[in-house]
Amino acid sequence: MTLPTFDSVNVGDEIPSLSTPPISRHTLALYCGASGDHNPIHVDLDFAKSSGLDDVIAHGMLSAGYLGRMLTNWVPQSALRSWKNRFTAMTQIGESVTCTGKIVEKFEKDGENFVRLEIQTNTPEAQTIVAEVVVVLA
Amino acid sequence: MIDKKHIGYEFLPITVPVEEGRLKFIAKALGETRDIYTDPDAAKAAGLPGLLAPPTFPFMLEIDALDLVNFMALLGETLEKLLHGEENFSYYAPIYAGEKITVRKTITDIIDKKEGTLQFVISDNTFTNQDGKIVAETRTNYVFRHK
Numbered sequence: 001m002t003l004p005t006f007d008s009v010n011v012g013d014e015i016p017s018l019s020t021p022p023i024s025r026h027t028l029a030l031y032c033g034a035s036g037d038h039n040p041i042h043v044d045l046d047f048a049k050s051s052g053l054d055d056v057i058a059h060g061m062l063s064a065g066y067l068g069r070m071l072t073n074w075v076p077q078s079a080l081r082s083w084k085n086r087f088t089a090m091t092q093i094g095e096s097v098t099c100t101g102k103i104v105e106k107f108e109k110d111g112e113n114f115v116r117l118e119i120q121t122n123t124p125e126a127q128t129i130v131a132e133v134v135v136v137l138a
Numbered sequence: 139m140i141d142k143k144h145i146g147y148e149f150l151p152i153t154v155p156v157e158e159g160r161l162k163f164i165a166k167a168l169g170e171t172r173d174i175y176t177d178p179d180a181a182k183a184a185g186l187p188g189l190l191a192p193p194t195f196p197f198m199l200e201i202d203a204l205d206l207v208n209f210m211a212l213l214g215e216t217l218e219k220l221l222h223g224e225e226n227f228s229y230y231a232p233i234y235a236g237e238k239i240t241v242r243k244t245i246t247d248i249i250d251k252k253e254g255t256l257q258f259v260i261s262d263n264t265f266t267n268q269d270g271k272i273v274a275e276t277r278t279n280y281v282f283r284h285k
Contacts, residue, residue, distance in 0.1 A: 020164070020169060021169075025260050027167070030163075030166060030167040030169040031168075033163065033167070034160065034164045034166065034167035034198075035164040035167065035198045035201070036166065036201050036202050037196075037198070037201050037206075039206055039217060039220070039221075040217070041217065041218075042239050047218075048218075050218065051217075051218040052218075059222075060165075060222045061194055061197050062168070063165055063221065064197075064225065065167075065168040065192065065194045066168065066169070068168070068193040068194050069168060069169070069170055069192075071193065072172075072192070072193065077190060077192070077193055078232055079263065080193055080227075080229050081228070082226070082227060082229065083139065083193065083226065083227045084224070084226040084227075084229045085224060085225045085226065086224050087222050087223060087224065087225075089219070095252050113189075116225075133197065
């Protein structure tokens with residue numbers, strides 16, 4: 001894999017996307033246990049219904065985790081400097097998550113070269129995370 | 139409604155050992171298969187001190203410090219109303235298995251939205267390693283739906 005460099009990338013470039021299999025209840029049970037986010041709304045159907053939902057919903061941070069995989073497939077993790085996630089819709093059981101992103105700015109600061117990316121997750125029904133990332137490139 | 143007296147509230151700091159087993163479990167949960175996240179020997183062969191924690195790992199430490207049940211009791215709210223609005227990360231150094239991370243978490247703002255039918259509880263969080271170095275900071279927006 002060739003690592004992107006500041007000179008090799010341009011505003012408007014898309015980074016390689018990532019798509020997941022459909023989110024299952026098993027996926028959410030694993031994420032509940034591993035992440036420590038034990039909110040029952042993600043794993044307990046009775047609780048989800050008492051909260052006014054038809055079914056459990058996926059953790060927003062699970063989709064953010066998939067965005068993290070997309071980013072670290074593109075650059076080493078140490079290149080990530082900041083990352084802002086806004087959760088804009090719920091992810092339902094059975095939906096797959098597609099992660100995409102593109103470079104929106106190149107800038108230099110304190111002798112280092114940075115790119116700013118807009119990245120997002122989408123399910124077939126909705127955009128679920130809108131995010132912005134700043135990455136340092138050699 | 140959540141009382142704004144909670145602005146400035148500091149959760150009890152916690153210190154969490156970063157366990158190899160937990161990082162493997164997280165990799166499995168995220169569908170991550172690359173060996174620096176899953177295989178300690180491969181991580182060391184790649185020159186790392188241990189398994190690399192993924193970029194969303196500080197959130198997982200933060201929720202350990204939060205303890206959702208105690209958080210709801212503090213605010214006088216119920217989990218049914220809670221949504222995750224935003225999660226923002228700043229990174230200063232990687233986190234590896236074998237380290238100890240201290241999490242400090244403070245409620246820094248409570249904002250009314252839509253005539254009080256929504257409230258945002260903002261928390262700023264700092265992650266410090268065993269050498270006293272700040273490795274990450276996060277800001278979380280917890281959204282409460284009052285309706």
